[in-house]
């Protein structure tokens with residue numbers, strides 16, 4: 001509604017400036033990323049009015065999310081899982097072993113691209129009164145896992161979040177503008193993908209894994225899966241991979257083998273979710289698995305509380321199912337989670353000017369279709385969760401020196 005993309009924009013090539021311009025755009029105009037004043041409630045009222053009106057006219061064309069009104073909001077941090085993907089690997093007896101996935105193994109599918117684009121549009125509408133309509137480098141920072149599907153998800157999310165304003169259109173056929181996405185190489189990434197090696201973490205993880213694998217309640221399932229896949233399935237880890245593979249194949253419309261009927265998704269779901277949770281199963285694992293990400297988030301919150309870097313009001317992270325689960329667990333939730341494609345967790349920092357205090361709100365959107373995110377009640381916090389209480393909790397999960405705590409440094 002408030003960020004309309006035109007299908008075809010009359011533009012002409014300007015030989016003096018070597019760029020495409022709209023006819024109407026006066027040549028001298030040099031509007032830069034100016035401070036966009038927080039838009040007044042009148043905009044929201046008009047939008048709401050239009051929504052109501054269109055519903056009165058007989059059909060609710062606007063199933064679209066309505067903007068969220070808040071005078072106290074200061075900072076938003078969004079972390080999401082990438083969109084729908086093809087299987088990462090197959091298994092020995094997989095009838096689709098040689099299937100030619102058009103997007104390659106572990107690739108983001110068109111459905112996946114669309115999911116994140118829609119999620120971006122949802123957040124654009126939801127935060128219409130907070131996130132400036134015009135993309136500006138100083139306002140936002142986006143970090144992604146270096147996996148192609150995460151980078152691509154970040155790009156389509158941003159296409160939905162920041163359609164070019166009229167001034168920003170730079171080509172008549174492309175209502176899109178580049179928005180940078182930062183990432184660390186996998187072997188250095190202890191922030192989003194958590195793929196940087198950490199010896200102590202690995203040893204603790206192996207210990208937890210061995211313990212869970214020995215649980216007699218899984219024996220029968222492990223035997224059954226090993227027999228039918230013709231490979232060893234005596235750990236929740238290969239069961240996790242198998243579950244993901246079957247799910248992607250099913251989503252691609254492939255008919256799964258008969259033997260999967262009795263176990264997928266039903267009996268396989270718990271070991272699958274447990275495997276995701278195990279990476280950050282207890283506080284010691286959380287410190288090493290997600291501590292560096294929490295440290296970065298805390299830095300941003302601290303800056304906002306000190307009224308520093310005030311333009312930077314949005315941080316976006318594009319990660320994996322395990323990234324969502326690790327943050328979920330670090331926020332004090334123990335229940336097992338299977339985050340859908342594009343599931344997102346949001347942290348909001350609010351300032352209560354009268355009380356001269358800050359508080360944190362957290363939300364979960366379990367998929368990209370959810371209109372209004374579910375507010376989470378943090379188990380370690382009062383309601384509202386004060387900034388002090390919040391940071392006290394996450395500080396416990398932030399290592400002073402991650403390398404040293406990982407035992408990576410030689411002494």
Ligand SMILES: *[C@@H]1O[C@H](CO)[C@@H](O)[C@H](O)[C@H]1NC(C)=O
Pocket residue numbers: 092093230
């Ligand atoms: C099982 O695996 C073995 C070796 O990996 C192979 O020789 C055999 O043909 C496989 N059986 C089935 C049913 O796929």
Ligand SMILES: *[C@@H]1O[C@H](CO)[C@@H](O)[C@H](O)[C@H]1NC(C)=O
Pocket residue numbers: 203204205207208282283284285
């Ligand atoms: C977490 O699990 C590991 C591995 O079992 C263990 O060594 C560590 O003490 C546990 N930490 C906590 C806080 O329970």
Ligand SMILES: *[C@@H]1O[C@H](CO)[C@@H](O)[C@H](O)[C@H]1NC(C)=O
Pocket residue numbers: 366367370372373374
């Ligand atoms: C997803 O969230 C919505 C609302 O927040 C809820 O109604 C729905 O049951 C949830 N779905 C699942 C599968 O948890």
